[in-house]
Amino acid sequence: MAHCRHHPLVLLCSLFVFLPSILAQTADFNLPLRAINLGNWLVTEGWMMPSRFDGLIGQLLDGAQVQFKSTQLKKFMCAEGANIVINRDRAAGWETFRLWRISDTKFNIRAFNKNFVGLKDKKIVIAEVYGTPSASETFEIIRNPNRPNRVRLRASNELFLQAKTPTSVTADYNGDTNWNDNDPSIFDINIVGGLQGEYQITNGYGPSTAPQLLRDHWNNYITEQDFLFMATNNVTAVRIPVGWWIAYDPTPPKPFVGGSLYALDRAFTWAENYRMKVIVDLHAAPGSQNAESHSATRDGFVEWGDSYIQETVKVIEFLAARYCNRSALVAIELMNEPRAPDVKLNDLIGYYRLGYEAVRRYTMDAYVILSNRLGPADPLELFQFVRGLTRVVIDVHYYNLYDPKFKQWNLQQNIGYIYVDRENDLSKITQKRGPLSFVGEWTSALDFDGATKEDSGRFAKAQQDVYRQATFGWAYRSYKCHYDTWSLEQMIEDGLIKIVA
Ligand SMILES: *[C@@H]1O[C@H](CO)[C@@H](O)[C@H](O)[C@H]1NC(C)=O
Ligand SMILES: *[C@@H]1O[C@H](CO)[C@@H](O)[C@H](O)[C@H]1NC(C)=O
Numbered sequence: 001m002a003h004c005r006h007h008p009l010v011l012l013c014s015l016f017v018f019l020p021s022i023l024a025q026t027a028d029f030n031l032p033l034r035a036i037n038l039g040n041w042l043v044t045e046g047w048m049m050p051s052r053f054d055g056l057i058g059q060l061l062d063g064a065q066v067q068f069k070s071t072q073l074k075k076f077m078c079a080e081g082a083n084i085v086i087n088r089d090r091a092a093g094w095e096t097f098r099l100w101r102i103s104d105t106k107f108n109i110r111a112f113n114k115n116f117v118g119l120k121d122k123k124i125v126i127a128e129v130y131g132t133p134s135a136s137e138t139f140e141i142i143r144n145p146n147r148p149n150r151v152r153l154r155a156s157n158e159l160f161l162q163a164k165t166p167t168s169v170t171a172d173y174n175g176d177t178n179w180n181d182n183d184p185s186i187f188d189i190n191i192v193g194g195l196q197g198e199y200q201i202t203n204g205y206g207p208s209t210a211p212q213l214l215r216d217h218w219n220n221y222i223t224e225q226d227f228l229f230m231a232t233n234n235v236t237a238v239r240i241p242v243g244w245w246i247a248y249d250p251t252p253p254k255p256f257v258g259g260s261l262y263a264l265d266r267a268f269t270w271a272e273n274y275r276m277k278v279i280v281d282l283h284a285a286p287g288s289q290n291a292e293s294h295s296a297t298r299d300g301f302v303e304w305g306d307s308y309i310q311e312t313v314k315v316i317e318f319l320a321a322r323y324c325n326r327s328a329l330v331a332i333e334l335m336n337e338p339r340a341p342d343v344k345l346n347d348l349i350g351y352y353r354l355g356y357e358a359v360r361r362y363t364m365d366a367y368v369i370l371s372n373r374l375g376p377a378d379p380l381e382l383f384q385f386v387r388g389l390t391r392v393v394i395d396v397h398y399y400n401l402y403d404p405k406f407k408q409w410n411l412q413q414n415i416g417y418i419y420v421d422r423e424n425d426l427s428k429i430t431q432k433r434g435p436l437s438f439v440g441e442w443t444s445a446l447d448f449d450g451a452t453k454e455d456s457g458r459f460a461k462a463q464q465d466v467y468r469q470a471t472f473g474w475a476y477r478s479y480k481c482h483y484d485t486w487s488l489e490q491m492i493e494d495g496l497i498k499i500v501a
Contacts (some may be wrong), residue, residue, distance in 0.1 A: 029277055029330065033473030034236035034462060034499055036488050037228060038267075039442060040478065041222050042154040042260040043283045044214075045294045048197020048481045052217065053196055055209070058450040059201040060107065060141065064099045065193035067091040070163035070352065071150075071181040077169065079111035079165035082123045083263065096192060098299040100133070100203050101203055101233060105140050108133040110299055119155045124169040125373035130226045141189075144179050151189045152177065160185040162398075197293030198243055198284065203255035211257045218263040225268045226479065226489070231274035233492050234499040237330060238276060239475040240267060241283030243296050244300055244311070247318040255294075270325045277330035279369065279475070280319050281440075286311050290339040290374060302342035309351045317358040324362035332359050333395060333440070333473075348373065349385050367472065369393040369438060379429055386435045393472045395440035398422055398463075407447045411455045414446060415462045423466045436472035443477050444497065445485040456485040457496030464500070 009018045009183075040048035051186045068077040069091070076088040076095040088095050093112045100108035103335035109117040111126055118127030127137055138163075140154040153161040155171035162173040162184040162242040164439040180186070194200075202210045230238070241263060243256070250258030262460075264280070284296035306311070316334060334355040338348055354366050370382055372394060379396065386392045399412050400406040409417070430437040442455035442463055467474040481487040485492070491497040 010411070015226055015450040021480075023425070024450070025095060025113055026324060027277070029236065031278060031436070031472055032468060033237040033279075033330070033475070034235055034501075035158075035219075035239050035277075035279065035473060035475035036235055036479045037239045037241065037281075037475050037477040038479050039223055039294075040481070041240070042200040042246070042263060043243045043294055043296060044196070044201045047293075048483075049221075050476065050482060052213075052479075053204075055202075059104065059204060059205045060101065060191075061196075062099065062101045063195035063200065063297065064191055065096050066095070066099060067095050067192060068187040069187055069190070071186045072184045073163050073166060074165060074172060075163075077163075079113065079115070079117070079126050082126050083167075084117060084126065085167055085170045086163040086169055091190065091192075094296035095115075098356070100298060100300075102138060106138055109139060114301060115117050119157060119171055122159075122170050124155070124161055124171060124174045138139070142286050143189075146260075147179070147461065148190075149189050150179055151187050152185050153187065155183070162189075163187075172410075194302075195293045195297065199255065199298045202257055203298075207255070208294070210255065211259070213259045215259045217258060221480065221492050222263075222267070224273070226272045227267075227270040227276060229489065229492075230479070231276055234501040235488075236276060237279060237473070237475070238263065238267070238479075239279040239281050241281050241336065242319070243284035243445075244282065244286045244315045245284075245296075245313040248330075249482070262287045265443040268323065268328045271328035273328070276321075276328065278326075278328045279331045279333060279440075280321070280323060280329070281333040281336055281369070282312070282315060285335050285338075285426070286315075289329040289335055289343050290337045291342070292337070295336075300338055304338070304343060304347075305343075306347045306350070309347065309354060312351060313354045313358050316355045317361070320359045320362040320366070321391055321441060324366065329394065331367035331369050333371060336371055337397065338371060340373040340375040343373060345373070345377070346382060349382070352382070353383065356392070360480070364390070367391045367393050367436070369395050369440070369472075370435075371395040371397075371440070379425065383434055389435075392435040393438045394435045395438045396429060398425070398439055399441070399443060399444065399445075400459075401443075407449075411446070411448075411451070411458065413428065414448070415459060418459075418462045418466050419495065422463075423469075426469055427457060428468065430469060430471055435469045438472040439467045439470050439474040441475060441477040442467065442484050444491060445483065453484060453491070453494065453496055457491065458499045460491065 076091040116137040144150040160173040244251035245256035249261035288295040288297035288306040444460035
């Protein structure tokens with residue numbers, strides 16, 4: 001228990017020796033872990049490396065959120081019940097549609113209620129589609145080459161949509177256009193949101209370009225040198241986000257690309273070379289558990305639930321079978337950041353039970369990490385479920401971001417929040433007889449105007465002070481990033497963060 005000698009809270013620390021789960025651990029590593037997330041490696045996150053999307057600039061990708069405004073009626077298109085109407089002065093939820101990209105020019109168009117825009121006789125309607133949309137829900141979006149936000153839509157009957165009256169849109173305009181406002185087949189398209197994840201990059205570049213692009217990325221973004229760098233800087237583990245399609249490597253379902261499994265295999269070897277540990281983290285579950293780009297969602301809806309449990313357990317089973325005998329394996333995380341209330345607690349617990357059992361069929365040693373739900377959820381909601389399970393860890397993610405209050409606070413206030421509120425949050429989930437605790441994501445990035453990298457260094461120090469109480473450990477996010485404060489490599493090189501063993 002070498003880590004205890006340096007621990008400021010000697011009392012709390014000495015309790016650890018009575019925890020059977022720690023006594024039982026193999027002798028070659030100590031808890032708590034000091035880990036780094038290898039984000040944007042095997043699961044794409046565009047914001048962390050925007051240049052990966054350079055070849056797709058100006059294109060409509062999967063999940064683009066769009067609004068259509070008739071230039072003649074000067075009203076927005078709206079999904080109203082089973083109808084498409086064109087009578088709204090302002091655009092919000094019902095007037096916003098999400099694209100599924102079929103090709104550069106062909107798309108399915110999904111409304112706010114998850115139904116698709118379709119063609120019925122000559123009318124454009126909202127069609128309930130179970131499974132994959134068909135030709136009648138597929139539209140060509142033709143953009144004016146000189147003014148790309150001016151478009152026409154062509155339905156599967158080869159005719160153009162037109163907004164003749166506010167109460168209906170029909171696909172019966174046959175002919176050319178001069179792209180003028182008074183042409184009822186012309187719409188202005190507002191692009192109000194988008195995603196840059198694995199789905200967008202693979203389906204955007206397509207099967208001729210995506211495989212090589214991603215393999216180059218996997219080979220170059222993280223190398224053995226990085227493991228050496230981490231190990232020499234007192235990092236003891238990596239948390240590696242993976243996507244569900246890794247279980248189908250080398251021929252995953254489209255548009256995903258094979259090869260991430262080979263990269264993960266090599267990461268285990270590199271970790272073993274430097275006596276580091278690997279946490280395999282199922283970051284992108286089938287159907288998407290949180291609608292974020294990093295869940296590899298197609299369009300930003302959370303679809304994961306009861307009907308996806310079997311498929312997700314199969315992925316865990318695959319990972320456990322493949323890595324159970326690798327000495328670097330320390331834990332498998334069953335799912336990153338399920339979002340409440342879309343992901344229901346009952347479904348999640350049902351899945352966590354089966355996922356836990358799947359790991360235990362292969363190994364009694366590996367820890368099983370359960371991510372708390374994001375959003376409105378009780379941080380202790382998994383505690384009853386985990387009673388009686390062995391080597392279970394609760395993962396929480398702490399960011400002074402994504403909430404306007406942090407923007408309004410200066411450095412001292414942000415740091416104060418760590419020492420008081422976060423310390424309190426972490427104590428609540430760090431219980432003597434409970435599961436181990438893990439701050440599986442945190443960063444030195446700050447949100448207030450004028451925050452400097454030096455500020456971030458001090459902020460990181462405060463977080464290390466507090467998060468070292470997590471009994472399983474913590475994991476910085478991330479190792480590499482376009483933004484320096486999100487890159488532990490950069491912050492260490494700049495001398496602004498030091499990881500103390
Ligand atoms: C792991 O190693 C054990 C002991 O050598 C062996 O019995 C087991 O079959 C191995 N598991 C897998 C999935 O290879
Ligand atoms: C690693 O931790 C030890 C012990 O706290 C410390 O002395 C050393 O400077 C650290 N190494 C680096 C590279 O930060």
